[in-house]
Amino acid sequence: MRIVFIGDIMGRSGREALQTYLPQVKEKLSPDVVIVNGENAAHGRGITEKFCKEFYEWGVDCITTGNHVWDQREILAYIKKDPRLIRPHNFPKNTTPGNGVCALNLTSGQKIVVVNLMARLFMQAMDCPFQTMEDVLVEHKLGQNCDAIFVDFHGETTSEKMAFGHHFSGRISAMIGTHTHVPTADAHVMAGGTAFMSDAGMTGDYDSVIGMKKTSAIERFTKMTPGESFVPANENKMLCGALIITDDKTGLAKNIAPIRIGDVLAEAMPDL
Numbered sequence: 001m002r003i004v005f006i007g008d009i010m011g012r013s014g015r016e017a018l019q020t021y022l023p024q025v026k027e028k029l030s031p032d033v034v035i036v037n038g039e040n041a042a043h044g045r046g047i048t049e050k051f052c053k054e055f056y057e058w059g060v061d062c063i064t065t066g067n068h069v070w071d072q073r074e075i076l077a078y079i080k081k082d083p084r085l086i087r088p089h090n091f092p093k094n095t096t097p098g099n100g101v102c103a104l105n106l107t108s109g110q111k112i113v114v115v116n117l118m119a120r121l122f123m124q125a126m127d128c129p130f131q132t133m134e135d136v137l138v139e140h141k142l143g144q145n146c147d148a149i150f151v152d153f154h155g156e157t158t159s160e161k162m163a164f165g166h167h168f169s170g171r172i173s174a175m176i177g178t179h180t181h182v183p184t185a186d187a188h189v190m191a192g193g194t195a196f197m198s199d200a201g202m203t204g205d206y207d208s209v210i211g212m213k214k215t216s217a218i219e220r221f222t223k224m225t226p227g228e229s230f231v232p233a234n235e236n237k238m239l240c241g242a243l244i245i246t247d248d249k250t251g252l253a254k255n256i257a258p259i260r261i262g263d264v265l266a267e268a269m270p271d272l
Helices: 011-029 048-056 131-140 158-168 216-221
Strands: 001-005 035-036 062-065 102-104 111-118 150-154 174-178 195-197 238-246 253-263
Touching: 001 011, 001 150, 001 174, 011 158, 011 195, 011 238, 011 253, 035 150, 062 111, 111 131, 131 150, 131 158, 150 158, 158 174, 174 238, 195 238, 195 253
Parallel strands: 001 035, 035 062, 111 150, 150 174, 174 195
Antiparallel strands: 001 238, 102 111, 238 253
16 A cells, blocks of 8 residues: 655645645656645644645545644534544543544555544643554454555654654554654664654744744744744745555555755655
């Protein structure tokens, strides 16, 4: 299976980058499934029904989120009726709207299970992501009743992401981190056969401070005062993510490579 994952869509520039570059990604990489993290799509905070539907029209199959999932209040009602929009699965059980797991039956005849989890270090108080994932694996067994299991692990620290990846290596196809908006250089297949990358990076304007206009962020650091509200930067656009290729027999990863297309950062397009 060929899986394309695209990191945090950040504001207007992120949406424009997705619309502009996704056709190129699909033409060159021929993915079986496209997954994006959309939690910053709406002016940097949350996502709306309108943007979800646009993403699907552009060729996205599943949308993951994170700690900003509820920033646009309309999503509380919409997420209940859209099974392809998921939120962290380790929110409180039976009380939080929506789902944290999405099982997709692909046109290839294969089945992929997409899981969204949120880390705990320097984040919100959440249920344990490790135990939550163990519970998911009771139902979904790689190579038995599903062909791939992909995890978007939304968190601050590389250590927690790496620990999660190693703990589940050999039992999931891939774990890609999101949230920091900075693409990491550690994409590799772990010893157990799980593709790993600490952070896919954001899709948006990199001539910024993690997607926000530079002036406001710099003032907060230099003056130590609240200053102006953060506003997404929208001058440049870049798409960042990764391609994962799995073994059709086992569901484990055979390869992973970063994707970077657009302005500012050095471009990278997998040749796999």
